[in-house]
Amino acid sequence: MRILEIDERRGLIEVLLEVPEDLYYFALFIEKGDIIYAWTLRQLRIERTTGSERGERVKVYIGIMVEKISYHKFSQKIRVTGKVVEAPEDLHIKGSYHTFSLGIGESVKIYKKSQRISKFIKELIKRAETHTRRVLILSIGEEEIAVGVLSPIGINVKSVFGYSPKKSLATKSLREAFQPVLKKIIERVIKQGSERYDEIIVVTTEKLLKIVEEIIADLGVKARIIKVFEGGLSGIYEITKRHDLRQLFVEIRGFYENQEVEEIIKRLSREDNKVVLGIENIENAAKWGAVEKIILLEDLLFDDELRDKVLKILDEIYKSSGKIVIVSSESEAGEKLEKLGKIAAILYFPIQQSF
Template sequence: MQIKKQDKKQGLIEVIPESLDDLWHLSHIIQPGDYITTLTTRRIQDNNSGKTRSDRGVKKTFYLSIRVEKISFHKYTGMLRLTGIIESGPEDLIPLGSYHTINVQINHPIQIRKTWNKWALDRLNEAIEASKRAPEIIVAIEDNITELGIIKQYGIDYIGPIIGDISGKRNIQKNRKEKIDEYYQQITDTILKHNNLNKLIIIGPGFTKNGYYEYLTDHYPEIAKKSILESTGAGGHAGIQEVLKNGLIESLSKDAKIAKETTQVNKLLEEIGKSSQQVTYATKNTQNAANMGAIEQLLVVDNMVRNPEIQQIMNTTENMGGHVMIISSEHDAGKQLEALGSIAAFLRYPI
């Protein structure tokens, strides 16, 4: 994410989203009532055309501004759609007051005019910093099946399974090593699709991870230098979740959003398990704590930030000097927080 223009007096920031992560961040930064301006395309009725297809109109591109009413982000299609009432634009082309949907696109500027709360500015800065970092990839490898977990801002993108055509009967299959190398190369080819790798975390319950690391050392030494090995009790999704929960990712990359979120939710669950008076959860309890100025850190699931009651708690917390952490609903820690009412807090003192 890049900031192209900023006018603090008008509450205007123009940004350029550069990735799917950036679109996801914008889907939570932009709120109903915000004023959005961007270059858009709309089919305009051409009443002067004599063509038989004139009833379909002509596509024209122009700048247009809407007052947002609905925000929808679709991770699998990579689309962020903003729907609202048109408030400004070329009046000869579009009727003001009608509805329009803007498809926010990667590498296309968008202007956001709004009241910028601290948590929204923090999230924007977080997206900008994250865009400068290379990704971490988890390789959950077993004898003949591997899954990759690409660590994104919103959670884990799972890739796989990658299946190896390897027989377990070493003496019968003479070309076993060749098949193993083909399997390892399949995995590596998938990894190489992601440029500027930061860390490769190779995990699994057996010794296959060691064999794969040796393969990287022989054939891809630059990747091997960025790799670490970690034993887990399971492979696949379960193994990936295991390393997220054990703090390994956070120790390797202090900026990995999912690792920080998972760590905080785990701490919360531990405190709840001890019947600690230093935490609280659910809307009513958290609201009381916020009003008393007792919240040190507030945890909120991202799909609740548009709720007016939750927004009030967030604003009160920040006004009282507390910190707000938005937790993605796309990973396990977010789902655990949802089960507690989607909001919780670490307290400065028991209440």
């Protein structure tokens, strides 16, 4: 994400959305009541003596007061709905509703309703500005291949497909069976992704390791090759859990999410009185400046009823130098946190809880 302008006196943030991860962070910047400006398409209405008619769709720059925010991870769009507060006079749309559908390559201005930029938002800006390291991962099994992308906001599996090695009476070796079909697949996947990613990782089983190494060398591709117990989709998830590959995932969200949630579960099993569950209990702890760390499911930040309350809690936690961990709802850690009520916290000191 490129930050084009920040004016703390007016609560203004202007950003350029550059990569898919930016959409996630941008969706967290916005709150109900903020005013955002962007270019959009709007249909003209033509007034005639017989009544009004729909005209052509034109590109216009307008501002709306935010009422609803939707983040669509798979379509790579953010939809923001609200009443139009500023628009060209000839459109006659002030006061009507409009929805921005924002994607990569678009610039947006946000005027915060509070006319201030909270510590939580400032921290998000720092994270969003950091260079986005994207890793293409190709996991090769003996019957299945999976292609995924590792990025700072998690793991996104792009495709999983089966394949069949060449088997016939003339096939005399493992290499003859697998090499021709795997070479075509590897070449196609890497050619499509090599220019868009900072690193390419190929994972495969011990049985196919030498064959894959030879193919990568023949193609002249710079890639890291890692041996796993099982390829395909299982291979992708296996490497995210391996402690010997910890450094590889320093910037990858899922690895640390799982560690943080596991720490909560361990503490709960020991009946640690500095672990708090439930949004009401955590809200109370945040008011006392008692929260050392909060772990929450990202769904809470896009819940129309809870979003404002959650953002206020996070801002309070930043004021007391607490740490915030946002967990993907689609991750293994997210499934575990869902069972704990979507939100948990570790306190600096124990406080009385309501049950």
